Amino acid sequence: MDEVNQHKEGAEQPSAKTDEVMVKIEHLRKCFGSKEVLKDINLTLHKGENLIVLGRSGQGKSVTIQCIVGLLTPDKGSVKVFGQEVAELSNDELKELRTRVGFLFQSGALYDSMTVKENLEFALTRVLKIKDQQELDQRVKEVLEGIGLPEAIDKMPSDLSGGMRKRVGLARTLIVKPEIMLYDEPTTGLDPITSREISELILKMQKKYKTSSIIITHDMECARITGDRVLIMNDGEYIAQGTFEELQHSEDEFVKSFFLDTL
């Protein structure tokens, strides 16, 4: 328990890029039926920062970020994005907030009835109301080149491989240029080379657009490349936080077990 506190204290100052707070979660609790998935989640995401969340499967990492965009409502506690309490927003305000937050689903969640191009344009035409076909084409082309899949433009999602789908899902999220990005396991199921490319892409986005991101991952390489700060989740709470190097040399058995392969 001592180490835990030590990590928490150690993490507060150095890693945050600026002081502006993008997401602040306090005492978040979420149950499904009688199962308490999130017990007491506290998290602060600063502007321009990449925050890594580690944790075993089924711990509620995805549930946490679903609370941030209002897909799930917390049972208790507060979730503030851009200083606004998400649960108290009206429909229009929530929609406005969602245009500024990108969400990469664990499964990619491409719309199977549409081509890659239509997938990418979906939010542009409907949410950002861009009607100019030239601008649409330009943005689609740019983002597809960014993920290295310009030839997939007219393919259907069912014709893509798992890794390609993941990258198109990433492109679909990035194309609206969100201020906050929530990545749910961006590299899972990809080969090491593609994983690395995705990790570098995440880093590039952070630098280029000053996006702040929460990155859920099991991939320690991705965490090492992209992370400014790392949180470790267990049993519905964060039990440790710090920079990658700090946690790598932690004394705590549980924390250590995550970093075994990286030393």
Add this chain to the structure above:
Amino acid sequence: MAEQIMNSGWRRWMESVGDQTVFLTSFFRNVFSGGFEWSEFVRQSYEIGYKSLTLVSITSFIMGLVLILQLRPTLVDFGAASMLPQTLAVSIIREMGPIITAIICAGKIASSIGAELGSMKVTEQIDAMEVSGANPVQYLVVTRILATTLMIPLLTMIGDVISLFGGYFALNFTDDVSFTLYFTKCFASLDFTDYLPALVKTVFFGFAIGFVGCYKGFNSNKGTESVGLAANSAVVTASLWVFFIDMLAVQITNLLFY
């Protein structure tokens, strides 16, 4: 124990009525809120209408044919064989055409909408749409419900005419009736009070089929087996609704016109 089961069944029923009311309200709010998805509506109308045309045509043709073959001996006994076209026309236009088309479409369309939206739910596509700030109800639900509401009446009209052709075909096995005489007789027996209620009820059939399909798909759980469940219960519920509406429609028609 029994009481517990009763209670939970009752509660679940009440909850589902509540959910459906919410869903219905959000449908109407979105219909009138602007941002209508024309191209998706056209695509759905094509998928729903055009692709059901063959099935509806075949069943309608057989229906008309069989009805004539079944009716003929009885009417001949009564010495009323010349009344065959009129009898067929009345039963097709008023009842058999609308109900057969609606049941066929409940099986074909409600299930496919249920399965499609159900699988979009399972694979988080609906969540993704919502999180992107777009409106999944507008894009997925409004277009589909309006498409069925428009297409089922159209399919029924086409089916009705094809049924009458089926009847003509059957009648020519035994009698030699001219094409003109047959159709003159058919339509002579019908008036406004036959067409209008039939048309109105098919609009409701169409709405019910689209609504049930969308509701079941949109609210399915996030497991793979729930896709099949959504499709299955969409068919069952939509078919029940069709018969229920049919029963109400006949009462109201009788009250208004006779």
